[in-house]
Amino acid sequence: MSKLQNLIDNNSVWAERIAKEDPDFFTKLAEQQNPEYLWIGCSDSRVSADAIVDLMPGEIFVHRNIANLVVHTDLNCLSVIQYAVDVLKVKHIIVCGHYGCGGIKATLDNDRHGLIDNWLCHVHDVIRKYKNYFDILTDDRKRFEKLCELNIIEQVANICQTTIVGDAWSKGQDLYVHGWVYSLEDGIIHDLDVTIGEGDSHQEILQIATEKILSESN
Numbered sequence: 001m002s003k004l005q006n007l008i009d010n011n012s013v014w015a016e017r018i019a020k021e022d023p024d025f026f027t028k029l030a031e032q033q034n035p036e037y038l039w040i041g042c043s044d045s046r047v048s049a050d051a052i053v054d055l056m057p058g059e060i061f062v063h064r065n066i067a068n069l070v071v072h073t074d075l076n077c078l079s080v081i082q083y084a085v086d087v088l089k090v091k092h093i094i095v096c097g098h099y100g101c102g103g104i105k106a107t108l109d110n111d112r113h114g115l116i117d118n119w120l121c122h123v124h125d126v127i128r129k130y131k132n133y134f135d136i137l138t139d140d141r142k143r144f145e146k147l148c149e150l151n152i153i154e155q156v157a158n159i160c161q162t163t164i165v166g167d168a169w170s171k172g173q174d175l176y177v178h179g180w181v182y183s184l185e186d187g188i189i190h191d192l193d194v195t196i197g198e199g200d201s202h203q204e205i206l207q208i209a210t211e212k213i214l215s216e217s218n
Helices: 005-021 025-031 075-087 102-109 121-129 131-136 140-160 163-170 202-215
Strands: 037-042 060-065 092-098 176-182 189-191
Touching: 005 025, 037 075, 060 075, 075 092, 075 163, 092 140, 102 121, 102 140, 121 131, 121 140, 131 140, 140 163, 140 176, 140 202
Parallel strands: 037 060, 037 092, 092 176
Antiparallel strands: 176 189
16 A cells, blocks of 8 residues: 555545536646646745635646745746746736745754755845845844745846746736735735736836835834
């Protein structure tokens, strides 16, 4: 018997339930995927994209990594974005971080954690960018929460700067980039008011969203 028999059993129950609710579901799902959304989120097991927004398989395209980063040299993430934008023609790219993120906490700890420290250098860059702000913010919980939020703003900016999104906008493609943060404590998503589409003033929207985050700590 498989050591993961419980998961296989769960799958059988799930598949049977879905087939009863919609007999054509798996047939339609196998034919194509046609999601409107690309979700870039954290690998944290508590933050499941389709569960959080109550969508079924096939309705959301997902990429996850530690601390929901979009790094310009990460061909994995860029390939996902390219496929989502150019092939699937998604209309929305959502960067969703979460409060209580282990990657963000590890960055603030300033301890050695191994290989992951190299990946988290990108979060350290966010701290350096707002060094004056973090230097005077003494509340540890606030520091944690605000770094989670500012990190999302930075990733939204990084997405907008990719040639993939830039080329899509230059062709008039209907595409928007959003920044959200999810609360593990109550399951609620908070929109950071940083939605950017073709023709929008990226820097102005990013600046306003950033200033709002910084002002909420005062």
